[in-house]
Amino acid sequence: MKNKVLPIVMTTFLAAGLIAGCSNKDNGSETSNNVSKTETSGKTDVTGNEEAALTSIPLPITKESITIDYWRANDAKLTASLENFGQLAAYKKKEELTGIKVNWTHPPLGQQADQFNLLVSTNDMPDVIYYNWATAVGGPEKMLADGRIIRLNEYIDKYAPNLKKLIDSDSDIKKQISLDDGTIYMFPYIRSEARKLNGTAGLVLRKDWLDKLNLPVPKTIDEWHTVLKAFREKDPNGNGKKDELPLTGKDGAGTLNRLNDFAPAFGVLGGFQFKDGAIVYGPLQPEYKQFIETMTKWYAEGLVDPEIITNDGKAFDYKITNNLAGAYSGGVFSGMGKYYNLMKEANPAFNLAGAAWPIGPAGKSYATFNLGGKVLTYGEAITSSANKDKIKYIVQWMDFNYSPQGHDLFNFGIEGESYTKEGDTIKFTDQIMHNPKLTYDQALAAYALSIMDGPMDQDSRYLDALLAYPEQKEANTIWMGADDSLTLPGLRFTEDESRLNASVMTPISTYVSEMITKFITGKTPITEYEKFTKTIQSMGIDQIAKIYEDSYKRYQSR
Template sequence: MKKIALILFSIFMLLIGGCSNNSASSDVDANKNSESEKGLTGFQVSKEPIDLKIHLHHFDGQVIFNDDWTTFKKAAELTNVNLKGVAPKTSTDSQEAFNLMIASGEIPDLVHGTKADLTKYGKEGAFLPLDDLIEKHAPNIKKYLDEMEGLKEFATASDGNLYFIPFIADGKAQKGWFVRQDWLDKLGLKTPQTTEEAYEVLKAFKEKDPNGNGKQDEIPYFSRIPESLGDLTILWGAHNDLYLDGDKIQYGPYEEKYSTALSGLANWYEEKLIDPEIFTRGAKARDILLGNNQGGMTHDWFGSTAGYNDLLKDQVEEFKFETFAPPQNTEGEKVEPTVRDPYGDKAGIAIGYSTEDPVKAIKYLDFFYTEEGRRLMNYGVEGETYDLIDGKPVFKDEILSSPDVPTTLHEHGSQTLFSYHQDFEYEKQWLNPIALKGIEEYTANNYFAEPLPPFTFTEEEEKKIIEIAADLKTYRDEMMQKWVMGAEEIDYEKFKNQLKNLGVEEYIELHQKAYNRSSEK
């Protein structure tokens, strides 16, 4: 299927490539129907109702645009633009659905996709460059691009054009530390404050039967995401990837501290303080180990992890899974290595090259960057999913009482990965109080590591970085697993030499150059 799609796309690109000139096409296309309509009121984009087609298919078919979504029906009432979904309803592979749409050459008016896909095919002519359209017809999007730090840099392709309008996440806290408070209480232990204390707590969980079943079956530290074991390197002052040190870009695994961190994790694993199946247990690790009253500590997303306090309250007696501050690492710092990136979903909406009216399309997208449009995408339709109380949207009880609020909102079209700015206040309304407490603590104390800024690369730099990054990640993850599990003795000099052979120094240098360019603006 993928080979067929590639052949079809190659033919499509040959057909449109010869007449495509991205630097000028936005001006040409914008003039097709760019005459300003007089007599528009409110948020209207057109005097008469019009239809635009959209391809929106993500989470492998869990969210596919539905013409009956009330959020977008309300947007149609306000703008006179009605969206018609064209993504296949039966597909369970979002990437394949996108590839087939591209290969067909029938690009709809609006297309949801990843930054990588939308910029790649935008540069090849499938999507319009939006810079001029935004400058002339989208004042709300323009305001975001001008005022929101890093947004323009993130969204701009290596050829200097902007081919999509991103989804922008809100909030700062992402992951945090969780520990079985009921186990601490039973064993008379305090919440760990340092890396050494965390070790002692895990050791007690392993040896002192906190679940009280007479067996040594506790799993002191567990994770549903094997790669997230890299987050724990911060306990020894190390980093698992690129990070910002002052104004210098560094690559954590290329530093001696990484060897120390992996040695520490290997010791924990050898002592069975880390789940022996951490690399294979998979996404159900929390369900299994917490549900079986075996899991003791983890580092995971605040919202979903705190939710187990509600899910298991009738299943596990006295169950308490509480958040706690990052343990002070061996360098005397409390650092949370993850932070919610506003552009971390790396997705948004592009405008197809053959749309009949690019101006109306960009004006429609601009609506979602108004206060009204943003509220609509975050909360849904007033009177249906929320009420305005003292000027603030408050979800109705039937929304808050649903077992999965985000999924319930998706059924109305809200909180989808469209193009708008998320509002973290929506999340606060349904988060477990334990999650809120953790988020507030991490945010108030600013435990977060300095996030990397969005980088803008030249086309040549981008190709090289993609090539090197894949090799570095594969080798790093492979060696982490071998070292932690004890399958191979740690030989850091050999590891460092191989990173060098894979191009790590050029990788760092290219990011440093991009960072310097951004800093000079």
């Protein structure tokens, strides 16, 4: 599962003006919307006299023949059995219920960013684009200012009762779905049950190794050192060789940034964070030096896989499935369930345990990422190319996913085929859990969006139903309980702020990554740490801290 739970501080442009307003002129017809450019406020006016705001989505939405042109990246889990999202069982059922057809376009896997940039540079865009808008050049603000996508607030008020209910009933969703000026531009991927759904990744250890050595799951930095040292010296894989890699991971970037997972034990993160009520840059804090000193010691003692800086997915899998890896960062699916399934025949004793973020001098189990993010940066936006007479139907079609019926459909699939209900509990059928041709995630991807991502409110019951091993459920419970008070929410930058951030932070981030690796591997002595921090300051970090402070103030006032 993609762990899209990790919040991104988005370096996006603030729009100078918004586009694509809409005014309704009542003529007694269902297709009386007229879209016009609004050069003054950039707002969308749908306040005609034609009909009252919807309280529910009518099914079918319209008896007219309507087709929506829709662009989104494909997903490898879906393409294991289907060609496109139109073949997904939930979307097929949605077409049957709403009466609206969809013409799907998918860029080749891995080429979505390039294809998106080409797409939005033309005047012939589809009606709807689903995308990770945090990665769009200039962000959604620039897309709005350039007339690529339209403002949706007034459309949501009038034609999207289900999304509007979510927004009105949850202040976090209302704040996170909006840009700094209050604009809503997409029907998003939502996790209203944020902590549980975001707390699906953390530190994982070989529980069978711990049991063999009579060691508990470590809770503190000192206990972690004891465990990793035992993994290195006491032959827990039982082959008579000192080949164990106590702590490994996959970075592939030629740095030791992966070890930042242990930095919160010292009350610091590898980037911007909260500290004593202020926003600061973690590597400049004295506690970060303590973290680096600890990691340097671990590395010198052979407790860290030296190939952690180059491991790709294949190398990482090899080390775990060949009983070489003792601990690593992973998720409940890709870091636990995957390996249980791979190892259940080769090594029935294989067992894993999720560990809380370690407690160190800071005295708390701090998370490395924000667990409270309810609105992700993925979502579907309506482009300015959409026919003005179709927009209200598109909005209703999009809103269906957040209705009770659409919620179950896009989270679980087809009742009786992909899932059953026992009271309020969801259980996936053998078609999903024991498919003879597909893995469980591939099988569910043929029915629902919950295992991938999409415009929906993800339901944590899908997670419960897929966690086949009790150790996965225990890990989820542990990880969701972490203290995330060091982490920042998703912030937005103005055009000037974004430009400055990009020019200053890119060289700083590169320099910090390089120096972390040099310190930990011993290539640069820790006595040069003060020189390291002064260099960061000389590169303009204080300007960026001010940007973050200003952006956070705007976030609070949304």
